[in-house]
Amino acid sequence: MAADDPVEQPAGTPGDVVAAFEDIPAVLWAFEGPEHRVVAANRLARASMGFRPGIVGRPIREVAPELDGQQVFETLDEVWARGEPVIGDERRILVDRDGDGRLEEDWYSYTFVPTHHPDGSMRGMTVHIARVTDEVLRRRQAELSAAESEQRRQAAQDVVLTLQRSLLPAGLPVLPQVRLAARYVVAGRELAAGGDWFDAVPLPGGRVAVVVGDVVGHGAAASAAMGRLRAVGANALAGGRDVLGTLTELDRFAGRERATRATTVCVAVLDPRTGDLEVAAAAHPPPLVVTAEGTPRWVEVAAGAPLGTGAGAPRVTADRLGPDDVLVLYTDGLVERPGRTLDDSLEALARTAVAAGHEAVEDDATVPTAQVDRIAALTVERMGWTGGGQTDDATLLAVQRTAEPLAPLTLEVAPDPRRLGRMRRAVGAWLEQARVGEDDAMALVHAVGEAVTNAIEHAYPEPPADGVGARVRAVLDDEGRMHVTVADTGRWLPAPDDAGGRGRGLMMIRGLVEHVDVTAGPTGTTVTMVAPVHREVSVGSYDDEAAISGLRGVDRELTIAEPEPGVLAVAGPIDTGTVERFRHGLLAAARGGARGLTVDLHAVTVFSSAAVQAIHELRGTLPGLRLRAGRGSVAGRVLDLTGLSDLIDEVPDGAAMA
Known part of the structure; x- marks a missing residue:
């Protein structure tokens, strides 16, 4: 050295x-x-x-x-x-x-x-x-406090995700013995609209069809081709075509133009009562089953050739799902990784899906509560961690056959307006158990609340002998439609001459549900409401929060604050039990009409016909009255339905005052 x-x-x-x-x-x-x-x-x-x-x-x-x-x-x-x-x-x-x-x-x-x-x-x-x-929890809490997370994300979403949302289902049907969850993510590198799609279609006899497909390429052309194929498949299933017939229709359509050729697709039909499953695929990755015991198995499907290539229809495979088994359909963007064989990726997918569905998670974790939601959210989230960034879109649709169908809801409501809040909470909790999406749940809670309020206020000149003002029953049918009846045993009083508010409750109900029928007789009145119900789906990127929010609370105490002179912020339910406090608060803040008044209604959780009547009366008494309510808020939707939208100084949802 x-x-x-x-x-x-x-x-x-x-x-x-x-x-x-x-x-x-x-x-x-x-x-x-x-x-x-x-x-x-x-x-x-x-x-x-x-x-x-x-x-x-x-x-x-x-x-x-x-x-x-x-x-x-x-x-x-x-x-x-x-x-x-x-x-x-x-x-x-x-x-x-x-x-x-x-x-x-x-x-x-x-x-x-x-x-x-x-x-x-x-x-x-x-x-x-x-x-x-x-740091992560602080940031997420700050985002949630700033605005409703879903509204915030949609408002800030770029054109790519807006396009995908417009072409994919807005929601999945809510069914009595099937739970559905879906997750779609855009490729991380290109952030370009893609050709993946999924669908779920209720069929006669309580069956449900599910589809996942993948059009070649990215960009607007691939998205447009995907939208056309999705419509063809959904129409074929709704028109009574079976698995093979639907694939035949898709294959015939795909062969007509270049953009739809070589599409891969998997179609399955499940009978939740028996567990019988029929599956066929055109060059698509095999479906996975996560069993109730926490083991993975693959459905052995003959893959066939891609659509539109002239190869003919593939063979249909018969299988069976046990109670609480979860069927997982997905696109190849979830499993294709540079330097990894397809077999290795499929094995990783199976391990990840099983772990996502069967981990014993602490109650305060932010992962979704329902097993099928966890499998959809966490599998896509975790499979996106490897491979140095995703080069293709990824779609996952999870289908769980439940052991027992959803039990109907039955309630007895005392003829006391103070019990309305308890009734709304019970309806909301049942809808949450059914996994009904937030928008549909909000509409149903309001519609039921209006029908019960009408019965309590107008059906009984004297208190009913059995102490029951209204009986509520709700049941979910095999096609994903909620049937709700509100029945009383009284006799409605004639409307007085000055009853300017009468009739608005029924008008609101008709605006909130698909169908309303009122049957009156000597033994009482029954209001029947029918509405299709859906569960929201998650469309975004790998960086988005994967958890799906549940039904938010629909009731709390009414609060009225004046954060600045001439402006009131109202929060909570405005119904027959709280409307007088609401009315008095507005009159006091406006000094009986001596000054203009702006009322912020973004945080209102219930805006009943009693609130509508109060606003109609106060607009004459308070000439300077203005309202703030986003079109998607609870109050905004009702104001649009009841002829009061001219009073709204619209503020974007999420921009309400603290």
Whole structure:
């Protein structure tokens, strides 16, 4: 060695080096070999595993088996195979820290860096992980506090997602013995409209048909072709065509033009009463079943040739779903990865879907509550972590056959306006159990509330002998239509000559549901309402929040505040029990009409016919009265239906005053 060659200095005493490694304020791991054996883990790394025994010296798969199916081990394998670093930001990981089998939720940002032997061969990797849970939750809470998350996302969505939403189903049908969930994500690199689609069509006899397809290419042409094919398939199914007949129609149509040729598609029809399943596919990946016991199995479908290529119709496969089994249909964008075989990707999909559906998650986690929603949301979310960015759109449609159909709702409501809030909460809770989407649930809660209010106010000159003012019954039929009856046993009083508000309740009900029938007789009056109900679907990018929000609360105390002179902010329900407080609050703030008044109604949860009547009366008394209500808000929808929209100074939803 030459005299001027540098001499390598020691890193420090072994004790100091270990102490420094232990105290680094980040999770640090060192792995060796293809099995990713743990050779070093600092204090925060061991703490992240709940200081479980036997961490060092064992493969990480043995140390943390709960990570299987969360695409963590697959990422380690990818780094080992490719010898290239992988960086991830804000990934949700579920870990069993307490050893009780219950998984806790955290978010992490991480860097996986390969390490090598002196001869250049792979040795293992070092992993640097930063826990970012607090930052993620603070940001999400701030976003939720700023505006309703779905309205905020839709308002900020670019033209690409707006186009996709206009061509895909606005919602999935809500059915008595089938649960449906769907997730569509746009390719991360191109963010261009694509040709994936999904659909669910109720059929006679309680059956349901589900379809997932993929048109070749991206851009507006692919989206337009997708929209045409989706319409052809839905019309064929609604017109009575079976699986094979529907594929025949799609194949015939696809052969007419270049944009629709070589499309792949999978069509399935499920009878939820028996579990009988018929499936056929045209060059489409095989459907997956996640069983109620938490095991995966594939439906052995003859793939056939793509649509429009002249190959003829494929063979139909018969299968059966057990109670609580979940059928998963998807497009190849979910499983195609550079450097990974299709078999490996399908195996990863199966593990991920099973883990998503059968993890024991803490109650305060933000993952969806319903199993079918978790499978749809978390599978797409986790499968999007690997592969260095998605180059194709991905679609997943999950179908669960439930063990028992939804039981009808029956309520008896006392003839007391103070019980209306309790009744609305009961109806809302039942609709949430049925998984009815927020918009349809809001409309039904309002319609039922109006019908019950009418019975309580007008049917009984004297209190009813049995103490029941109205009986409510709701049932969901096999075609996804809600049938609700509100019956009283009284005799309605004739409307007085000055009853300017009478009749508005029924008018509102007709505007909120599809069909209304009123039957009056000597034993009472029955109002029957029918409305199709749907569950919202999630269309976005891989960076979007995957969880689907449930039904929000529809009732709380009425509050009236004056954040600035001449402006009132009203929140809560305005019904027969609170309308007088609402009326008096407006008159007092306007000083009996001496000054103009603007009323912000964005936070109103119930805007009943009593509120409508009050506004109609007050507009004459308060000539300067103006209202703020977005067209999609509760009050905004009702004001549009009842001839009061001319009073609205429209403010975009989400921009209401604090």
